[in-house]
Amino acid sequence: MATRQDSDLQQLSGSLEVVPASRPAFLLGGGACADLIFARDWTATPLGPIEAWSPSLKTAIAILLRSPVPIVMLWDPDGVMLYNDAYSAFAGGRHPSLLGSVVCEGWPEVADFNANVMKVGLAGGTLHYRDQELTLHRNGQPEQVWMDLDYSPVLGEDGEPAGVICFLAETTERVAAERRTAFLLSLSDALRPLQTPADIMSLAAVRLGEALDASRVFYAEIANGLMTVERDHARGVSSIVGEHSLEAFGPDLLRAYTTGAPVVVRDVGADERLGKEAREGLQSREVGAFIDVVLFQEEQWVGLLAVQNATARSWTLAEQSLVQEVGERIKPAVERAHAEARLRALNETLEQQVVARTEELRRYHNIVEATVAPICAFDHDLRLIAFNQAHNDEFRRVNGFDTKIGDIFPDLFIPEQGTTMRRFMARVLAGETFTVREGFGRPELGTPIWEITYTPLRDGAGRVIGAFHHANDISAQLVAQAELEAAQEALRQSQKMEAMGSLTGGVAHDFNNLLTPIIGSLDMLVRKGLGSEREQRLIGGALQSAERAKTLVQRLLAFARRQPLQATAVDLGALIEGMAELIGSTIGPSINVRLDVAPALPSVRTDANQLEMALLNLAVNARDAMPEGGELIFEARPCTVASDHLPGIKMGDYVCLGVRDTGTGMDEATRQKAIEPFFSTKGVGKGTGLGLSMVHGLMAQLGGGLTIDSAPGQGTTINLWLPESAVAAVATEEERFELPDSQERVGTALLVEDEELVRLSTADMLASLGYEVTEADSAEEAIRLVRDGLRPDLLVTDHLMPGMNGAQLIRELDLLVPDLPSLIVSGYAEAEGIDPELLRLTKPFRKDELAAILAPLSARRS
Numbered sequence: 001m002a003t004r005q006d007s008d009l010q011q012l013s014g015s016l017e018v019v020p021a022s023r024p025a026f027l028l029g030g031g032a033c034a035d036l037i038f039a040r041d042w043t044a045t046p047l048g049p050i051e052a053w054s055p056s057l058k059t060a061i062a063i064l065l066r067s068p069v070p071i072v073m074l075w076d077p078d079g080v081m082l083y084n085d086a087y088s089a090f091a092g093g094r095h096p097s098l099l100g101s102v103v104c105e106g107w108p109e110v111a112d113f114n115a116n117v118m119k120v121g122l123a124g125g126t127l128h129y130r131d132q133e134l135t136l137h138r139n140g141q142p143e144q145v146w147m148d149l150d151y152s153p154v155l156g157e158d159g160e161p162a163g164v165i166c167f168l169a170e171t172t173e174r175v176a177a178e179r180r181t182a183f184l185l186s187l188s189d190a191l192r193p194l195q196t197p198a199d200i201m202s203l204a205a206v207r208l209g210e211a212l213d214a215s216r217v218f219y220a221e222i223a224n225g226l227m228t229v230e231r232d233h234a235r236g237v238s239s240i241v242g243e244h245s246l247e248a249f250g251p252d253l254l255r256a257y258t259t260g261a262p263v264v265v266r267d268v269g270a271d272e273r274l275g276k277e278a279r280e281g282l283q284s285r286e287v288g289a290f291i292d293v294v295l296f297q298e299e300q301w302v303g304l305l306a307v308q309n310a311t312a313r314s315w316t317l318a319e320q321s322l323v324q325e326v327g328e329r330i331k332p333a334v335e336r337a338h339a340e341a342r343l344r345a346l347n348e349t350l351e352q353q354v355v356a357r358t359e360e361l362r363r364y365h366n367i368v369e370a371t372v373a374p375i376c377a378f379d380h381d382l383r384l385i386a387f388n389q390a391h392n393d394e395f396r397r398v399n400g401f402d403t404k405i406g407d408i409f410p411d412l413f414i415p416e417q418g419t420t421m422r423r424f425m426a427r428v429l430a431g432e433t434f435t436v437r438e439g440f441g442r443p444e445l446g447t448p449i450w451e452i453t454y455t456p457l458r459d460g461a462g463r464v465i466g467a468f469h470h471a472n473d474i475s476a477q478l479v480a481q482a483e484l485e486a487a488q489e490a491l492r493q494s495q496k497m498e499a500m501g502s503l504t505g506g507v508a509h510d511f512n513n514l515l516t517p518i519i520g521s522l523d524m525l526v527r528k529g530l531g532s533e534r535e536q537r538l539i540g541g542a543l544q545s546a547e548r549a550k551t552l553v554q555r556l557l558a559f560a561r562r563q564p565l566q567a568t569a570v571d572l573g574a575l576i577e578g579m580a581e582l583i584g585s586t587i588g589p590s591i592n593v594r595l596d597v598a599p600a601l602p603s604v605r606t607d608a609n610q611l612e613m614a615l616l617n618l619a620v621n622a623r624d625a626m627p628e629g630g631e632l633i634f635e636a637r638p639c640t641v642a643s644d645h646l647p648g649i650k651m652g653d654y655v656c657l658g659v660r661d662t663g664t665g666m667d668e669a670t671r672q673k674a675i676e677p678f679f680s681t682k683g684v685g686k687g688t689g690l691g692l693s694m695v696h697g698l699m700a701q702l703g704g705g706l707t708i709d710s711a712p713g714q715g716t717t718i719n720l721w722l723p724e725s726a727v728a729a730v731a732t733e734e735e736r737f738e739l740p741d742s743q744e745r746v747g748t749a750l751l752v753e754d755e756e757l758v759r760l761s762t763a764d765m766l767a768s769l770g771y772e773v774t775e776a777d778s779a780e781e782a783i784r785l786v787r788d789g790l791r792p793d794l795l796v797t798d799h800l801m802p803g804m805n806g807a808q809l810i811r812e813l814d815l816l817v818p819d820l821p822s823l824i825v826s827g828y829a830e831a832e833g834i835d836p837e838l839l840r841l842t843k844p845f846r847k848d849e850l851a852a853i854l855a856p857l858s859a860r861r862s
Contacts, residue, residue: 024050025650026058029643030065031085036096037061045100046076060154060165067487069480070170073154075163079103079118090170092138109142110134117151121164127151131171141314146175152488167484176318177372183211184325184370192366196341197221197334198230204330205233208307212319215286215310216240219330221303222294237286237310250275262320263292267312289313291320293327303331329370367468377457379466382408382425394473398441398448409469413440428454428467437474448475515844517761519546523846524764546844567702569603569725570611572655576634579612583619583632590629591622598637604655604722606702611722614695618659618718621692625663625716633660638724646721649705653724660717666710674708695720746770747793752782752809753825754801758843762796762825765847769854779804779812786816794854799826810838823853 027034043049047057057075064071065084072083081103088095094106103118104111113134120127129149136143148169156162187207194200201219209217218232218240227244234240246254252273256263265271266289268282282290288311295303305327307319368375368386374394376387384407395403395412403412410421417440424436433455441447453470522543525531531539576597584593615634622632635658641651666674675696695718696706703723710716749771753759756777763773774790776782780803786792795813799806810822823839841853 026062028651033085034065036099046078054157056156069484070168073165074103094138121151121153122161124153124161145172181371188366188370191333197337200333202231208326209233214307216308219305248281250278257294262324264315265290286310291323293324295331375470377468378409384409398445428456431456431464448473517757519844567605567607569727570606570608572604573597573601587619587623592631594633596635603725605725622661630662649721654721657720658717662715665712665714667712671708671710748772749794750774750792752776752797765850779809795820795822799824
């Protein structure tokens with residue numbers, strides 16, 4: 001049965017998959033490799049237990065796991081390998097043992113290459129390789145592969161490179177196909193001028209033997225049970241030129257030849273198809289392995305192309321295919337040579353006429369047939385004069401019908417595509433060689449993007465007599481490239497925002513230390529009523545400006561996710577209802593405020609004061625977007641996010657708080673930049689541009705998120721995703737305490753603060769509250785004072801100080817002065833090591849704020 005949360009989520013996000021809550025959020029939706037990472041015990045690895053992994057490592061892993069592009073990350077100076085499902089397919093038989101291994105041990109055959117990658121990447125450099133050739137052992141045998149590789153450093157928490165990430169694409173198939181095509185084209189061009197079968201056989205044997213590094217290659221003609229070898233190409237073994245009986249091959253091997261497929265023997269001494277006589281005969285000719293391709297004329301054997309190796313050899317599928325393709329080209333070349341020889345014998349004059357007439361079409365035919373990729377040829381009339389099967393198959397796929405010789409090629413396309421095709425064909429027929437990317441095909445069948453290379457064909461005098469149209473569908477490649485660029489941009493954006501947050505948080509912390517003595521001193525002047533009426537107004541104005549600066553710093557800290565938070569279980573419905581009157585009076589009577597809060601909302605984990613400030617910010621923004629008035633609606637309902645369909649929102653249980661207005665709305669460009677710091681559409685002097693970025697930072701700091709739905713003229717909805725609290729909210733009434741008169745001594749306060757001006761201002765406030773103040777500029781000095789006999793009634797300490805911090809000082813003094821009341825004062829969100837029960841006061845502050853937080857301590861002491 002569907003739960004209420006499921007129903008509401010379907011309304012917001014569609015039907016989403018629910019995943020186990022025990023799994024770390026950064027692994028959710030990461031596929032099979034995420035499952036392996038989660039299942040593995042990482043304690044004994046250089047990375048340590050998964051719970052201790054740094055945020056930067058988790059962020060990088062989350063990005064790569066969700067990418068469809070093969071990505072591998074080498075973390076730590078050792079280069080521990082972490083990768084996604086796409087890379088596991090590339091790793092072949094080495095997966096899954098490769099996951100979590102050290103790269104130089106996982107790929108030992110390319111250890112030097114990867115050692116250089118780690119050296120350059122950890123030094124902050126990048127590496128880019130295109131069609132990099134490597135030999136890998138990933139499926140039990142060496143494989144020659146080509147890859148595009150892009151290496152970039154990944155920054156750790158300290159901003160220094162902590163690992164190297166690689167985006168890769170295997171180009172082996174393309175490179176191998178290009179090399180095979182180039183080899184076959186070169187062979188066809190080289191065979192074309194040869195006049196005798198012996199010359200054709202010899203040249204083909206030499207070229208193929210060099211390409212495959214074979215011991216012996218030959219082409220033999222078969223007739224009357226004999227195999228005649230006129231020439232062979234032998235390296236390190238003897239020649240076998242002469243006639244050989246087919247019966248010596250043995251009946252089993254001869255039966256294998258009848259299938260028409262290449263006969264492949266990897267080890268002559270162990271192949272059961274070879275009889276004893278055939279095995280001994282082959283071994284006596286120094287044959288340890290071979291590929292034989294039998295060529296047929298109808299059902300008769302007419303030729304045999306043999307590639308032999310002196311020792312046992314594991315022939316690859318590519319090598320077998322190449323031998324077969326060469327054999328299929330030698331046969332017609334030999335037949336052509338025989339035919340031309342007969343024609344010369346019959347009529348020399350007639351032969352010359354035939355050669356002159358057929359040379360042009362033969363060149364087209366040979367080149368087209370030797371090409372694996374789709375290719376066609378056309379003449380000056382734009383008529384097709386040759387094409388291969390791949391071309392016709394691809395043309396039919398995107399146009400719905402076949403081509404045929406004699407078709408006017410551009411007329412086969414829809415009109416606008418035909419016009420583009422004519423323009424390209426005119427350029428190549430004018431003698432230009434070029435490559436273009438263009439969409440061709442019927443819209444109803446899909447219009448892929450093709451990479452088309454046009455090459456003119458010239459006669460012996462250099463005249464252009466036609467051209468080739470060589471096309472490849474690169475649509476999938478372009479999609480993969482776009483996804484790769486998106487993944488890289490997401491990583492760059494994450495690193496940029498983290499750097500901006502660290503810088504902004506540090507600057508804001510320093511401003512808090514500067515503002516503390518300013519606000520404290522101005523507050524004292526106001527309280528004492530010093531100066532004339534005019535001077536009092538100036539002091540009040542200065543204090544008001546300082547308070548505005550305090551608010552700005554709070555927004556900076558919120559954006560940087562460094563603001564001090566006191567997150568507790570909060571009744572969101574009660575908070576919204578309590579804010580309604582204040583919001584209504586703030587935005588004015590022309591805007592109607594309406595609440596739509598679901599009953600029995602679960603408690604949320606948040607800082608109530610900061611959330612109230614955020615809602616006021618959003619209400620003011622909505623008011624500015626509705627200059628003629630309108631409606632502002634606050635909506636709240638429980639939701640469950642069970643997949644990564646909402647960018648920036650982790651999977652889990654939330655209460656979604658929507659703030660919706662009926663104002664002017666935002667266009668897409670504005671919406672994309674709305675949460676960037678200092679971006680504002682209100683004009684100079686009408687806003688800092690930190691409102692939405694502050695709210696966004698608050699949500700991120702609480703473990704939730706912020707999403708924006710808006711369109712011009714249709715209003716704006718800001719959705720705040722607040723994590724559900726594990727405990728229920730408890731309604732409490734504020735206790736009020738009164739401090740004794742400032743003239744009455746209430747005890748000794750030990751004040752510890754490394755900033756002199758802040759210490760001076762705070763000491764004056766404490767003295768005015770009746771405390772006798774002892775000052776220390778470090779935790780170490782405070783400990784020395786206590787050990788020398790000081791017995792304070794109150795400890796007020798800064799948290800972030802050189803050496804020992806405030807939380808550590810409190811623990812040390814608790815051993816010397818048990819149950820000493822303590823207050824931590826800080827202008828930063830650093831909470832590591834701080835007991836949640838300790839009182840905390842945020843800089844800057846006034847005397848009354850200090851008095852209010854010390855009041856409970858005074859009450860307990862009395």
